[in-house]
Amino acid sequence: MIEKLVLTGAGGRLGSYLREPLSKMAEELVSTDLVDDIGTLYAGETYVKADLANYDEVFAALEGADMVVHFGAIVDEAPFEELLGPNFVGAYNVWEAAYQHGAKRVVYASSIHAVGMHAKNECIDTEVAHRPDSFYGLAKCFAEDLGRMYWDKRGLESVHLRILSCAQVTSARALGSWLSYDDLIQLVTRAVDTPTVGFSVVYGVSNNDRSPVDNNKAAFLGYRPKDNAEQFADAILAKEPPADSTDPAQMCHGGPFSAVDLGESGLAQMNIVDDRKKN
Template sequence: MRTLVTGAAGSIGTVLVSGLTDRGHDVFGLDRSTAPDGYGDRWYTVDVTDTDAVDAVFADLGRSGGLDAVVHLAGIPDEASLTDELHSHVVSTATLLDAMVAHGVGRIVYASSNHAVGRTPRSELLTTDVRPRPDTFYGVAKVAAEALLSLYADRHAIDAVALRIGSFLPQPETRRGLSTWLSHDDAVRMVHAALVAPDPGYAVIYGVSDNTRGWWDLGPGRTLGYEPQDDAEAFADRIPERDEDDVEAGHVGGPFATERYHRPAR
């Protein structure tokens, strides 16, 4: 599958470019950063919110074999102003979706976030049916981007899979991480499944590993073929308890749901 990965120079992007290539995908990278060594003409140094530049990328790929799917990872990875978050996550997604419609690309896999439901109180099992409860402007932007995917799925029959990613790290670093961890290998498994699942339509899944202490429903991901293999419990004896653990365990978004992240919208 010929796949364009935006944010390809980021922490998730670098893992996915390599991992998806190993699984047989023909991967092209897009990022504001220049290409790592060895990428050559398989890399586009572009701001994903630049409509004309993105359209030119799609046109170029169309001349050299076309494009089957987009994996959209680009965006501010932390809390910022509301304006910046909406531009980074919603405008970028709209730019890609319009290019997909114009060039006949039928699938997008989007890196959403657990922070889209971060103000949800902890429970034994968090399903994808809960209402959006963002914990920050970052979370608000992820909710809005998910809504945009839903709109284009309905209007243009685009297959759109939103991945509400947990804690993407080489290994969990906090007690909360024992529930929210997404391993590097499982991230590749998840995105691969979202790319090849037959006719997913619009779908939301939780992006976490098969953690013993996990509280997120993995059923929707398994429906698409995502079978996580890793478990944060393997690291449990290496993670010390902290004073913050109880507070971070109160809501899905952990520290993002605390007053530390409160700020005015303007």
């Protein structure tokens, strides 16, 4: 069992599903976010309010950490100036504080948006070149390169989870991109408990028949998703409008983020259900 884990973004939708399983993997789980309260704490869990853009607050929250599961960020496209603190500087603050405290590993919530402008008919693997679809995706590229540099120069391990779409299936795109919450938990668990990872990238996607990405080069992590979005296909496709091959949202891996102007919300074009876990 790990002595101390830190989870950033614990107040978010995905964080709400990770808190309980992570609390069972560590003697102490420190959950952090910007909200005042995240509800009832699990056994061994404490909550620390911390601003990712403030190095001193991040440094204090990570004291004694063996590993960091870094899910905190603005989770949408926005003007660069809004993303700079939490998404860019925040990533640096987490890696630097983790290194200074002697942590073993950072597990990072990266995103398909780091490679979102690749064409959808390309089944991309984990070594495909960065091709961000937004400032949000650019921040993911920055953190992936940051993680590689800290591994190469300082020996701090990291696993970068390129999550496709971890939300209820409400569109044809999600038939390929869906990551169920159960598979999310397995993905993070494998990223934490695999003995050695160096610098690694893995796609966060369930075992979908229509998955557009290839995880073969990350097989050593032991991530074997169980769920399949095909169960939703008939209902989703019955109400889907005709396909448009001129629409980047349909033709690129990044979906709506590939089509919006830089700085404009991608989530506003999506039907994301806020079904965060209540504890």
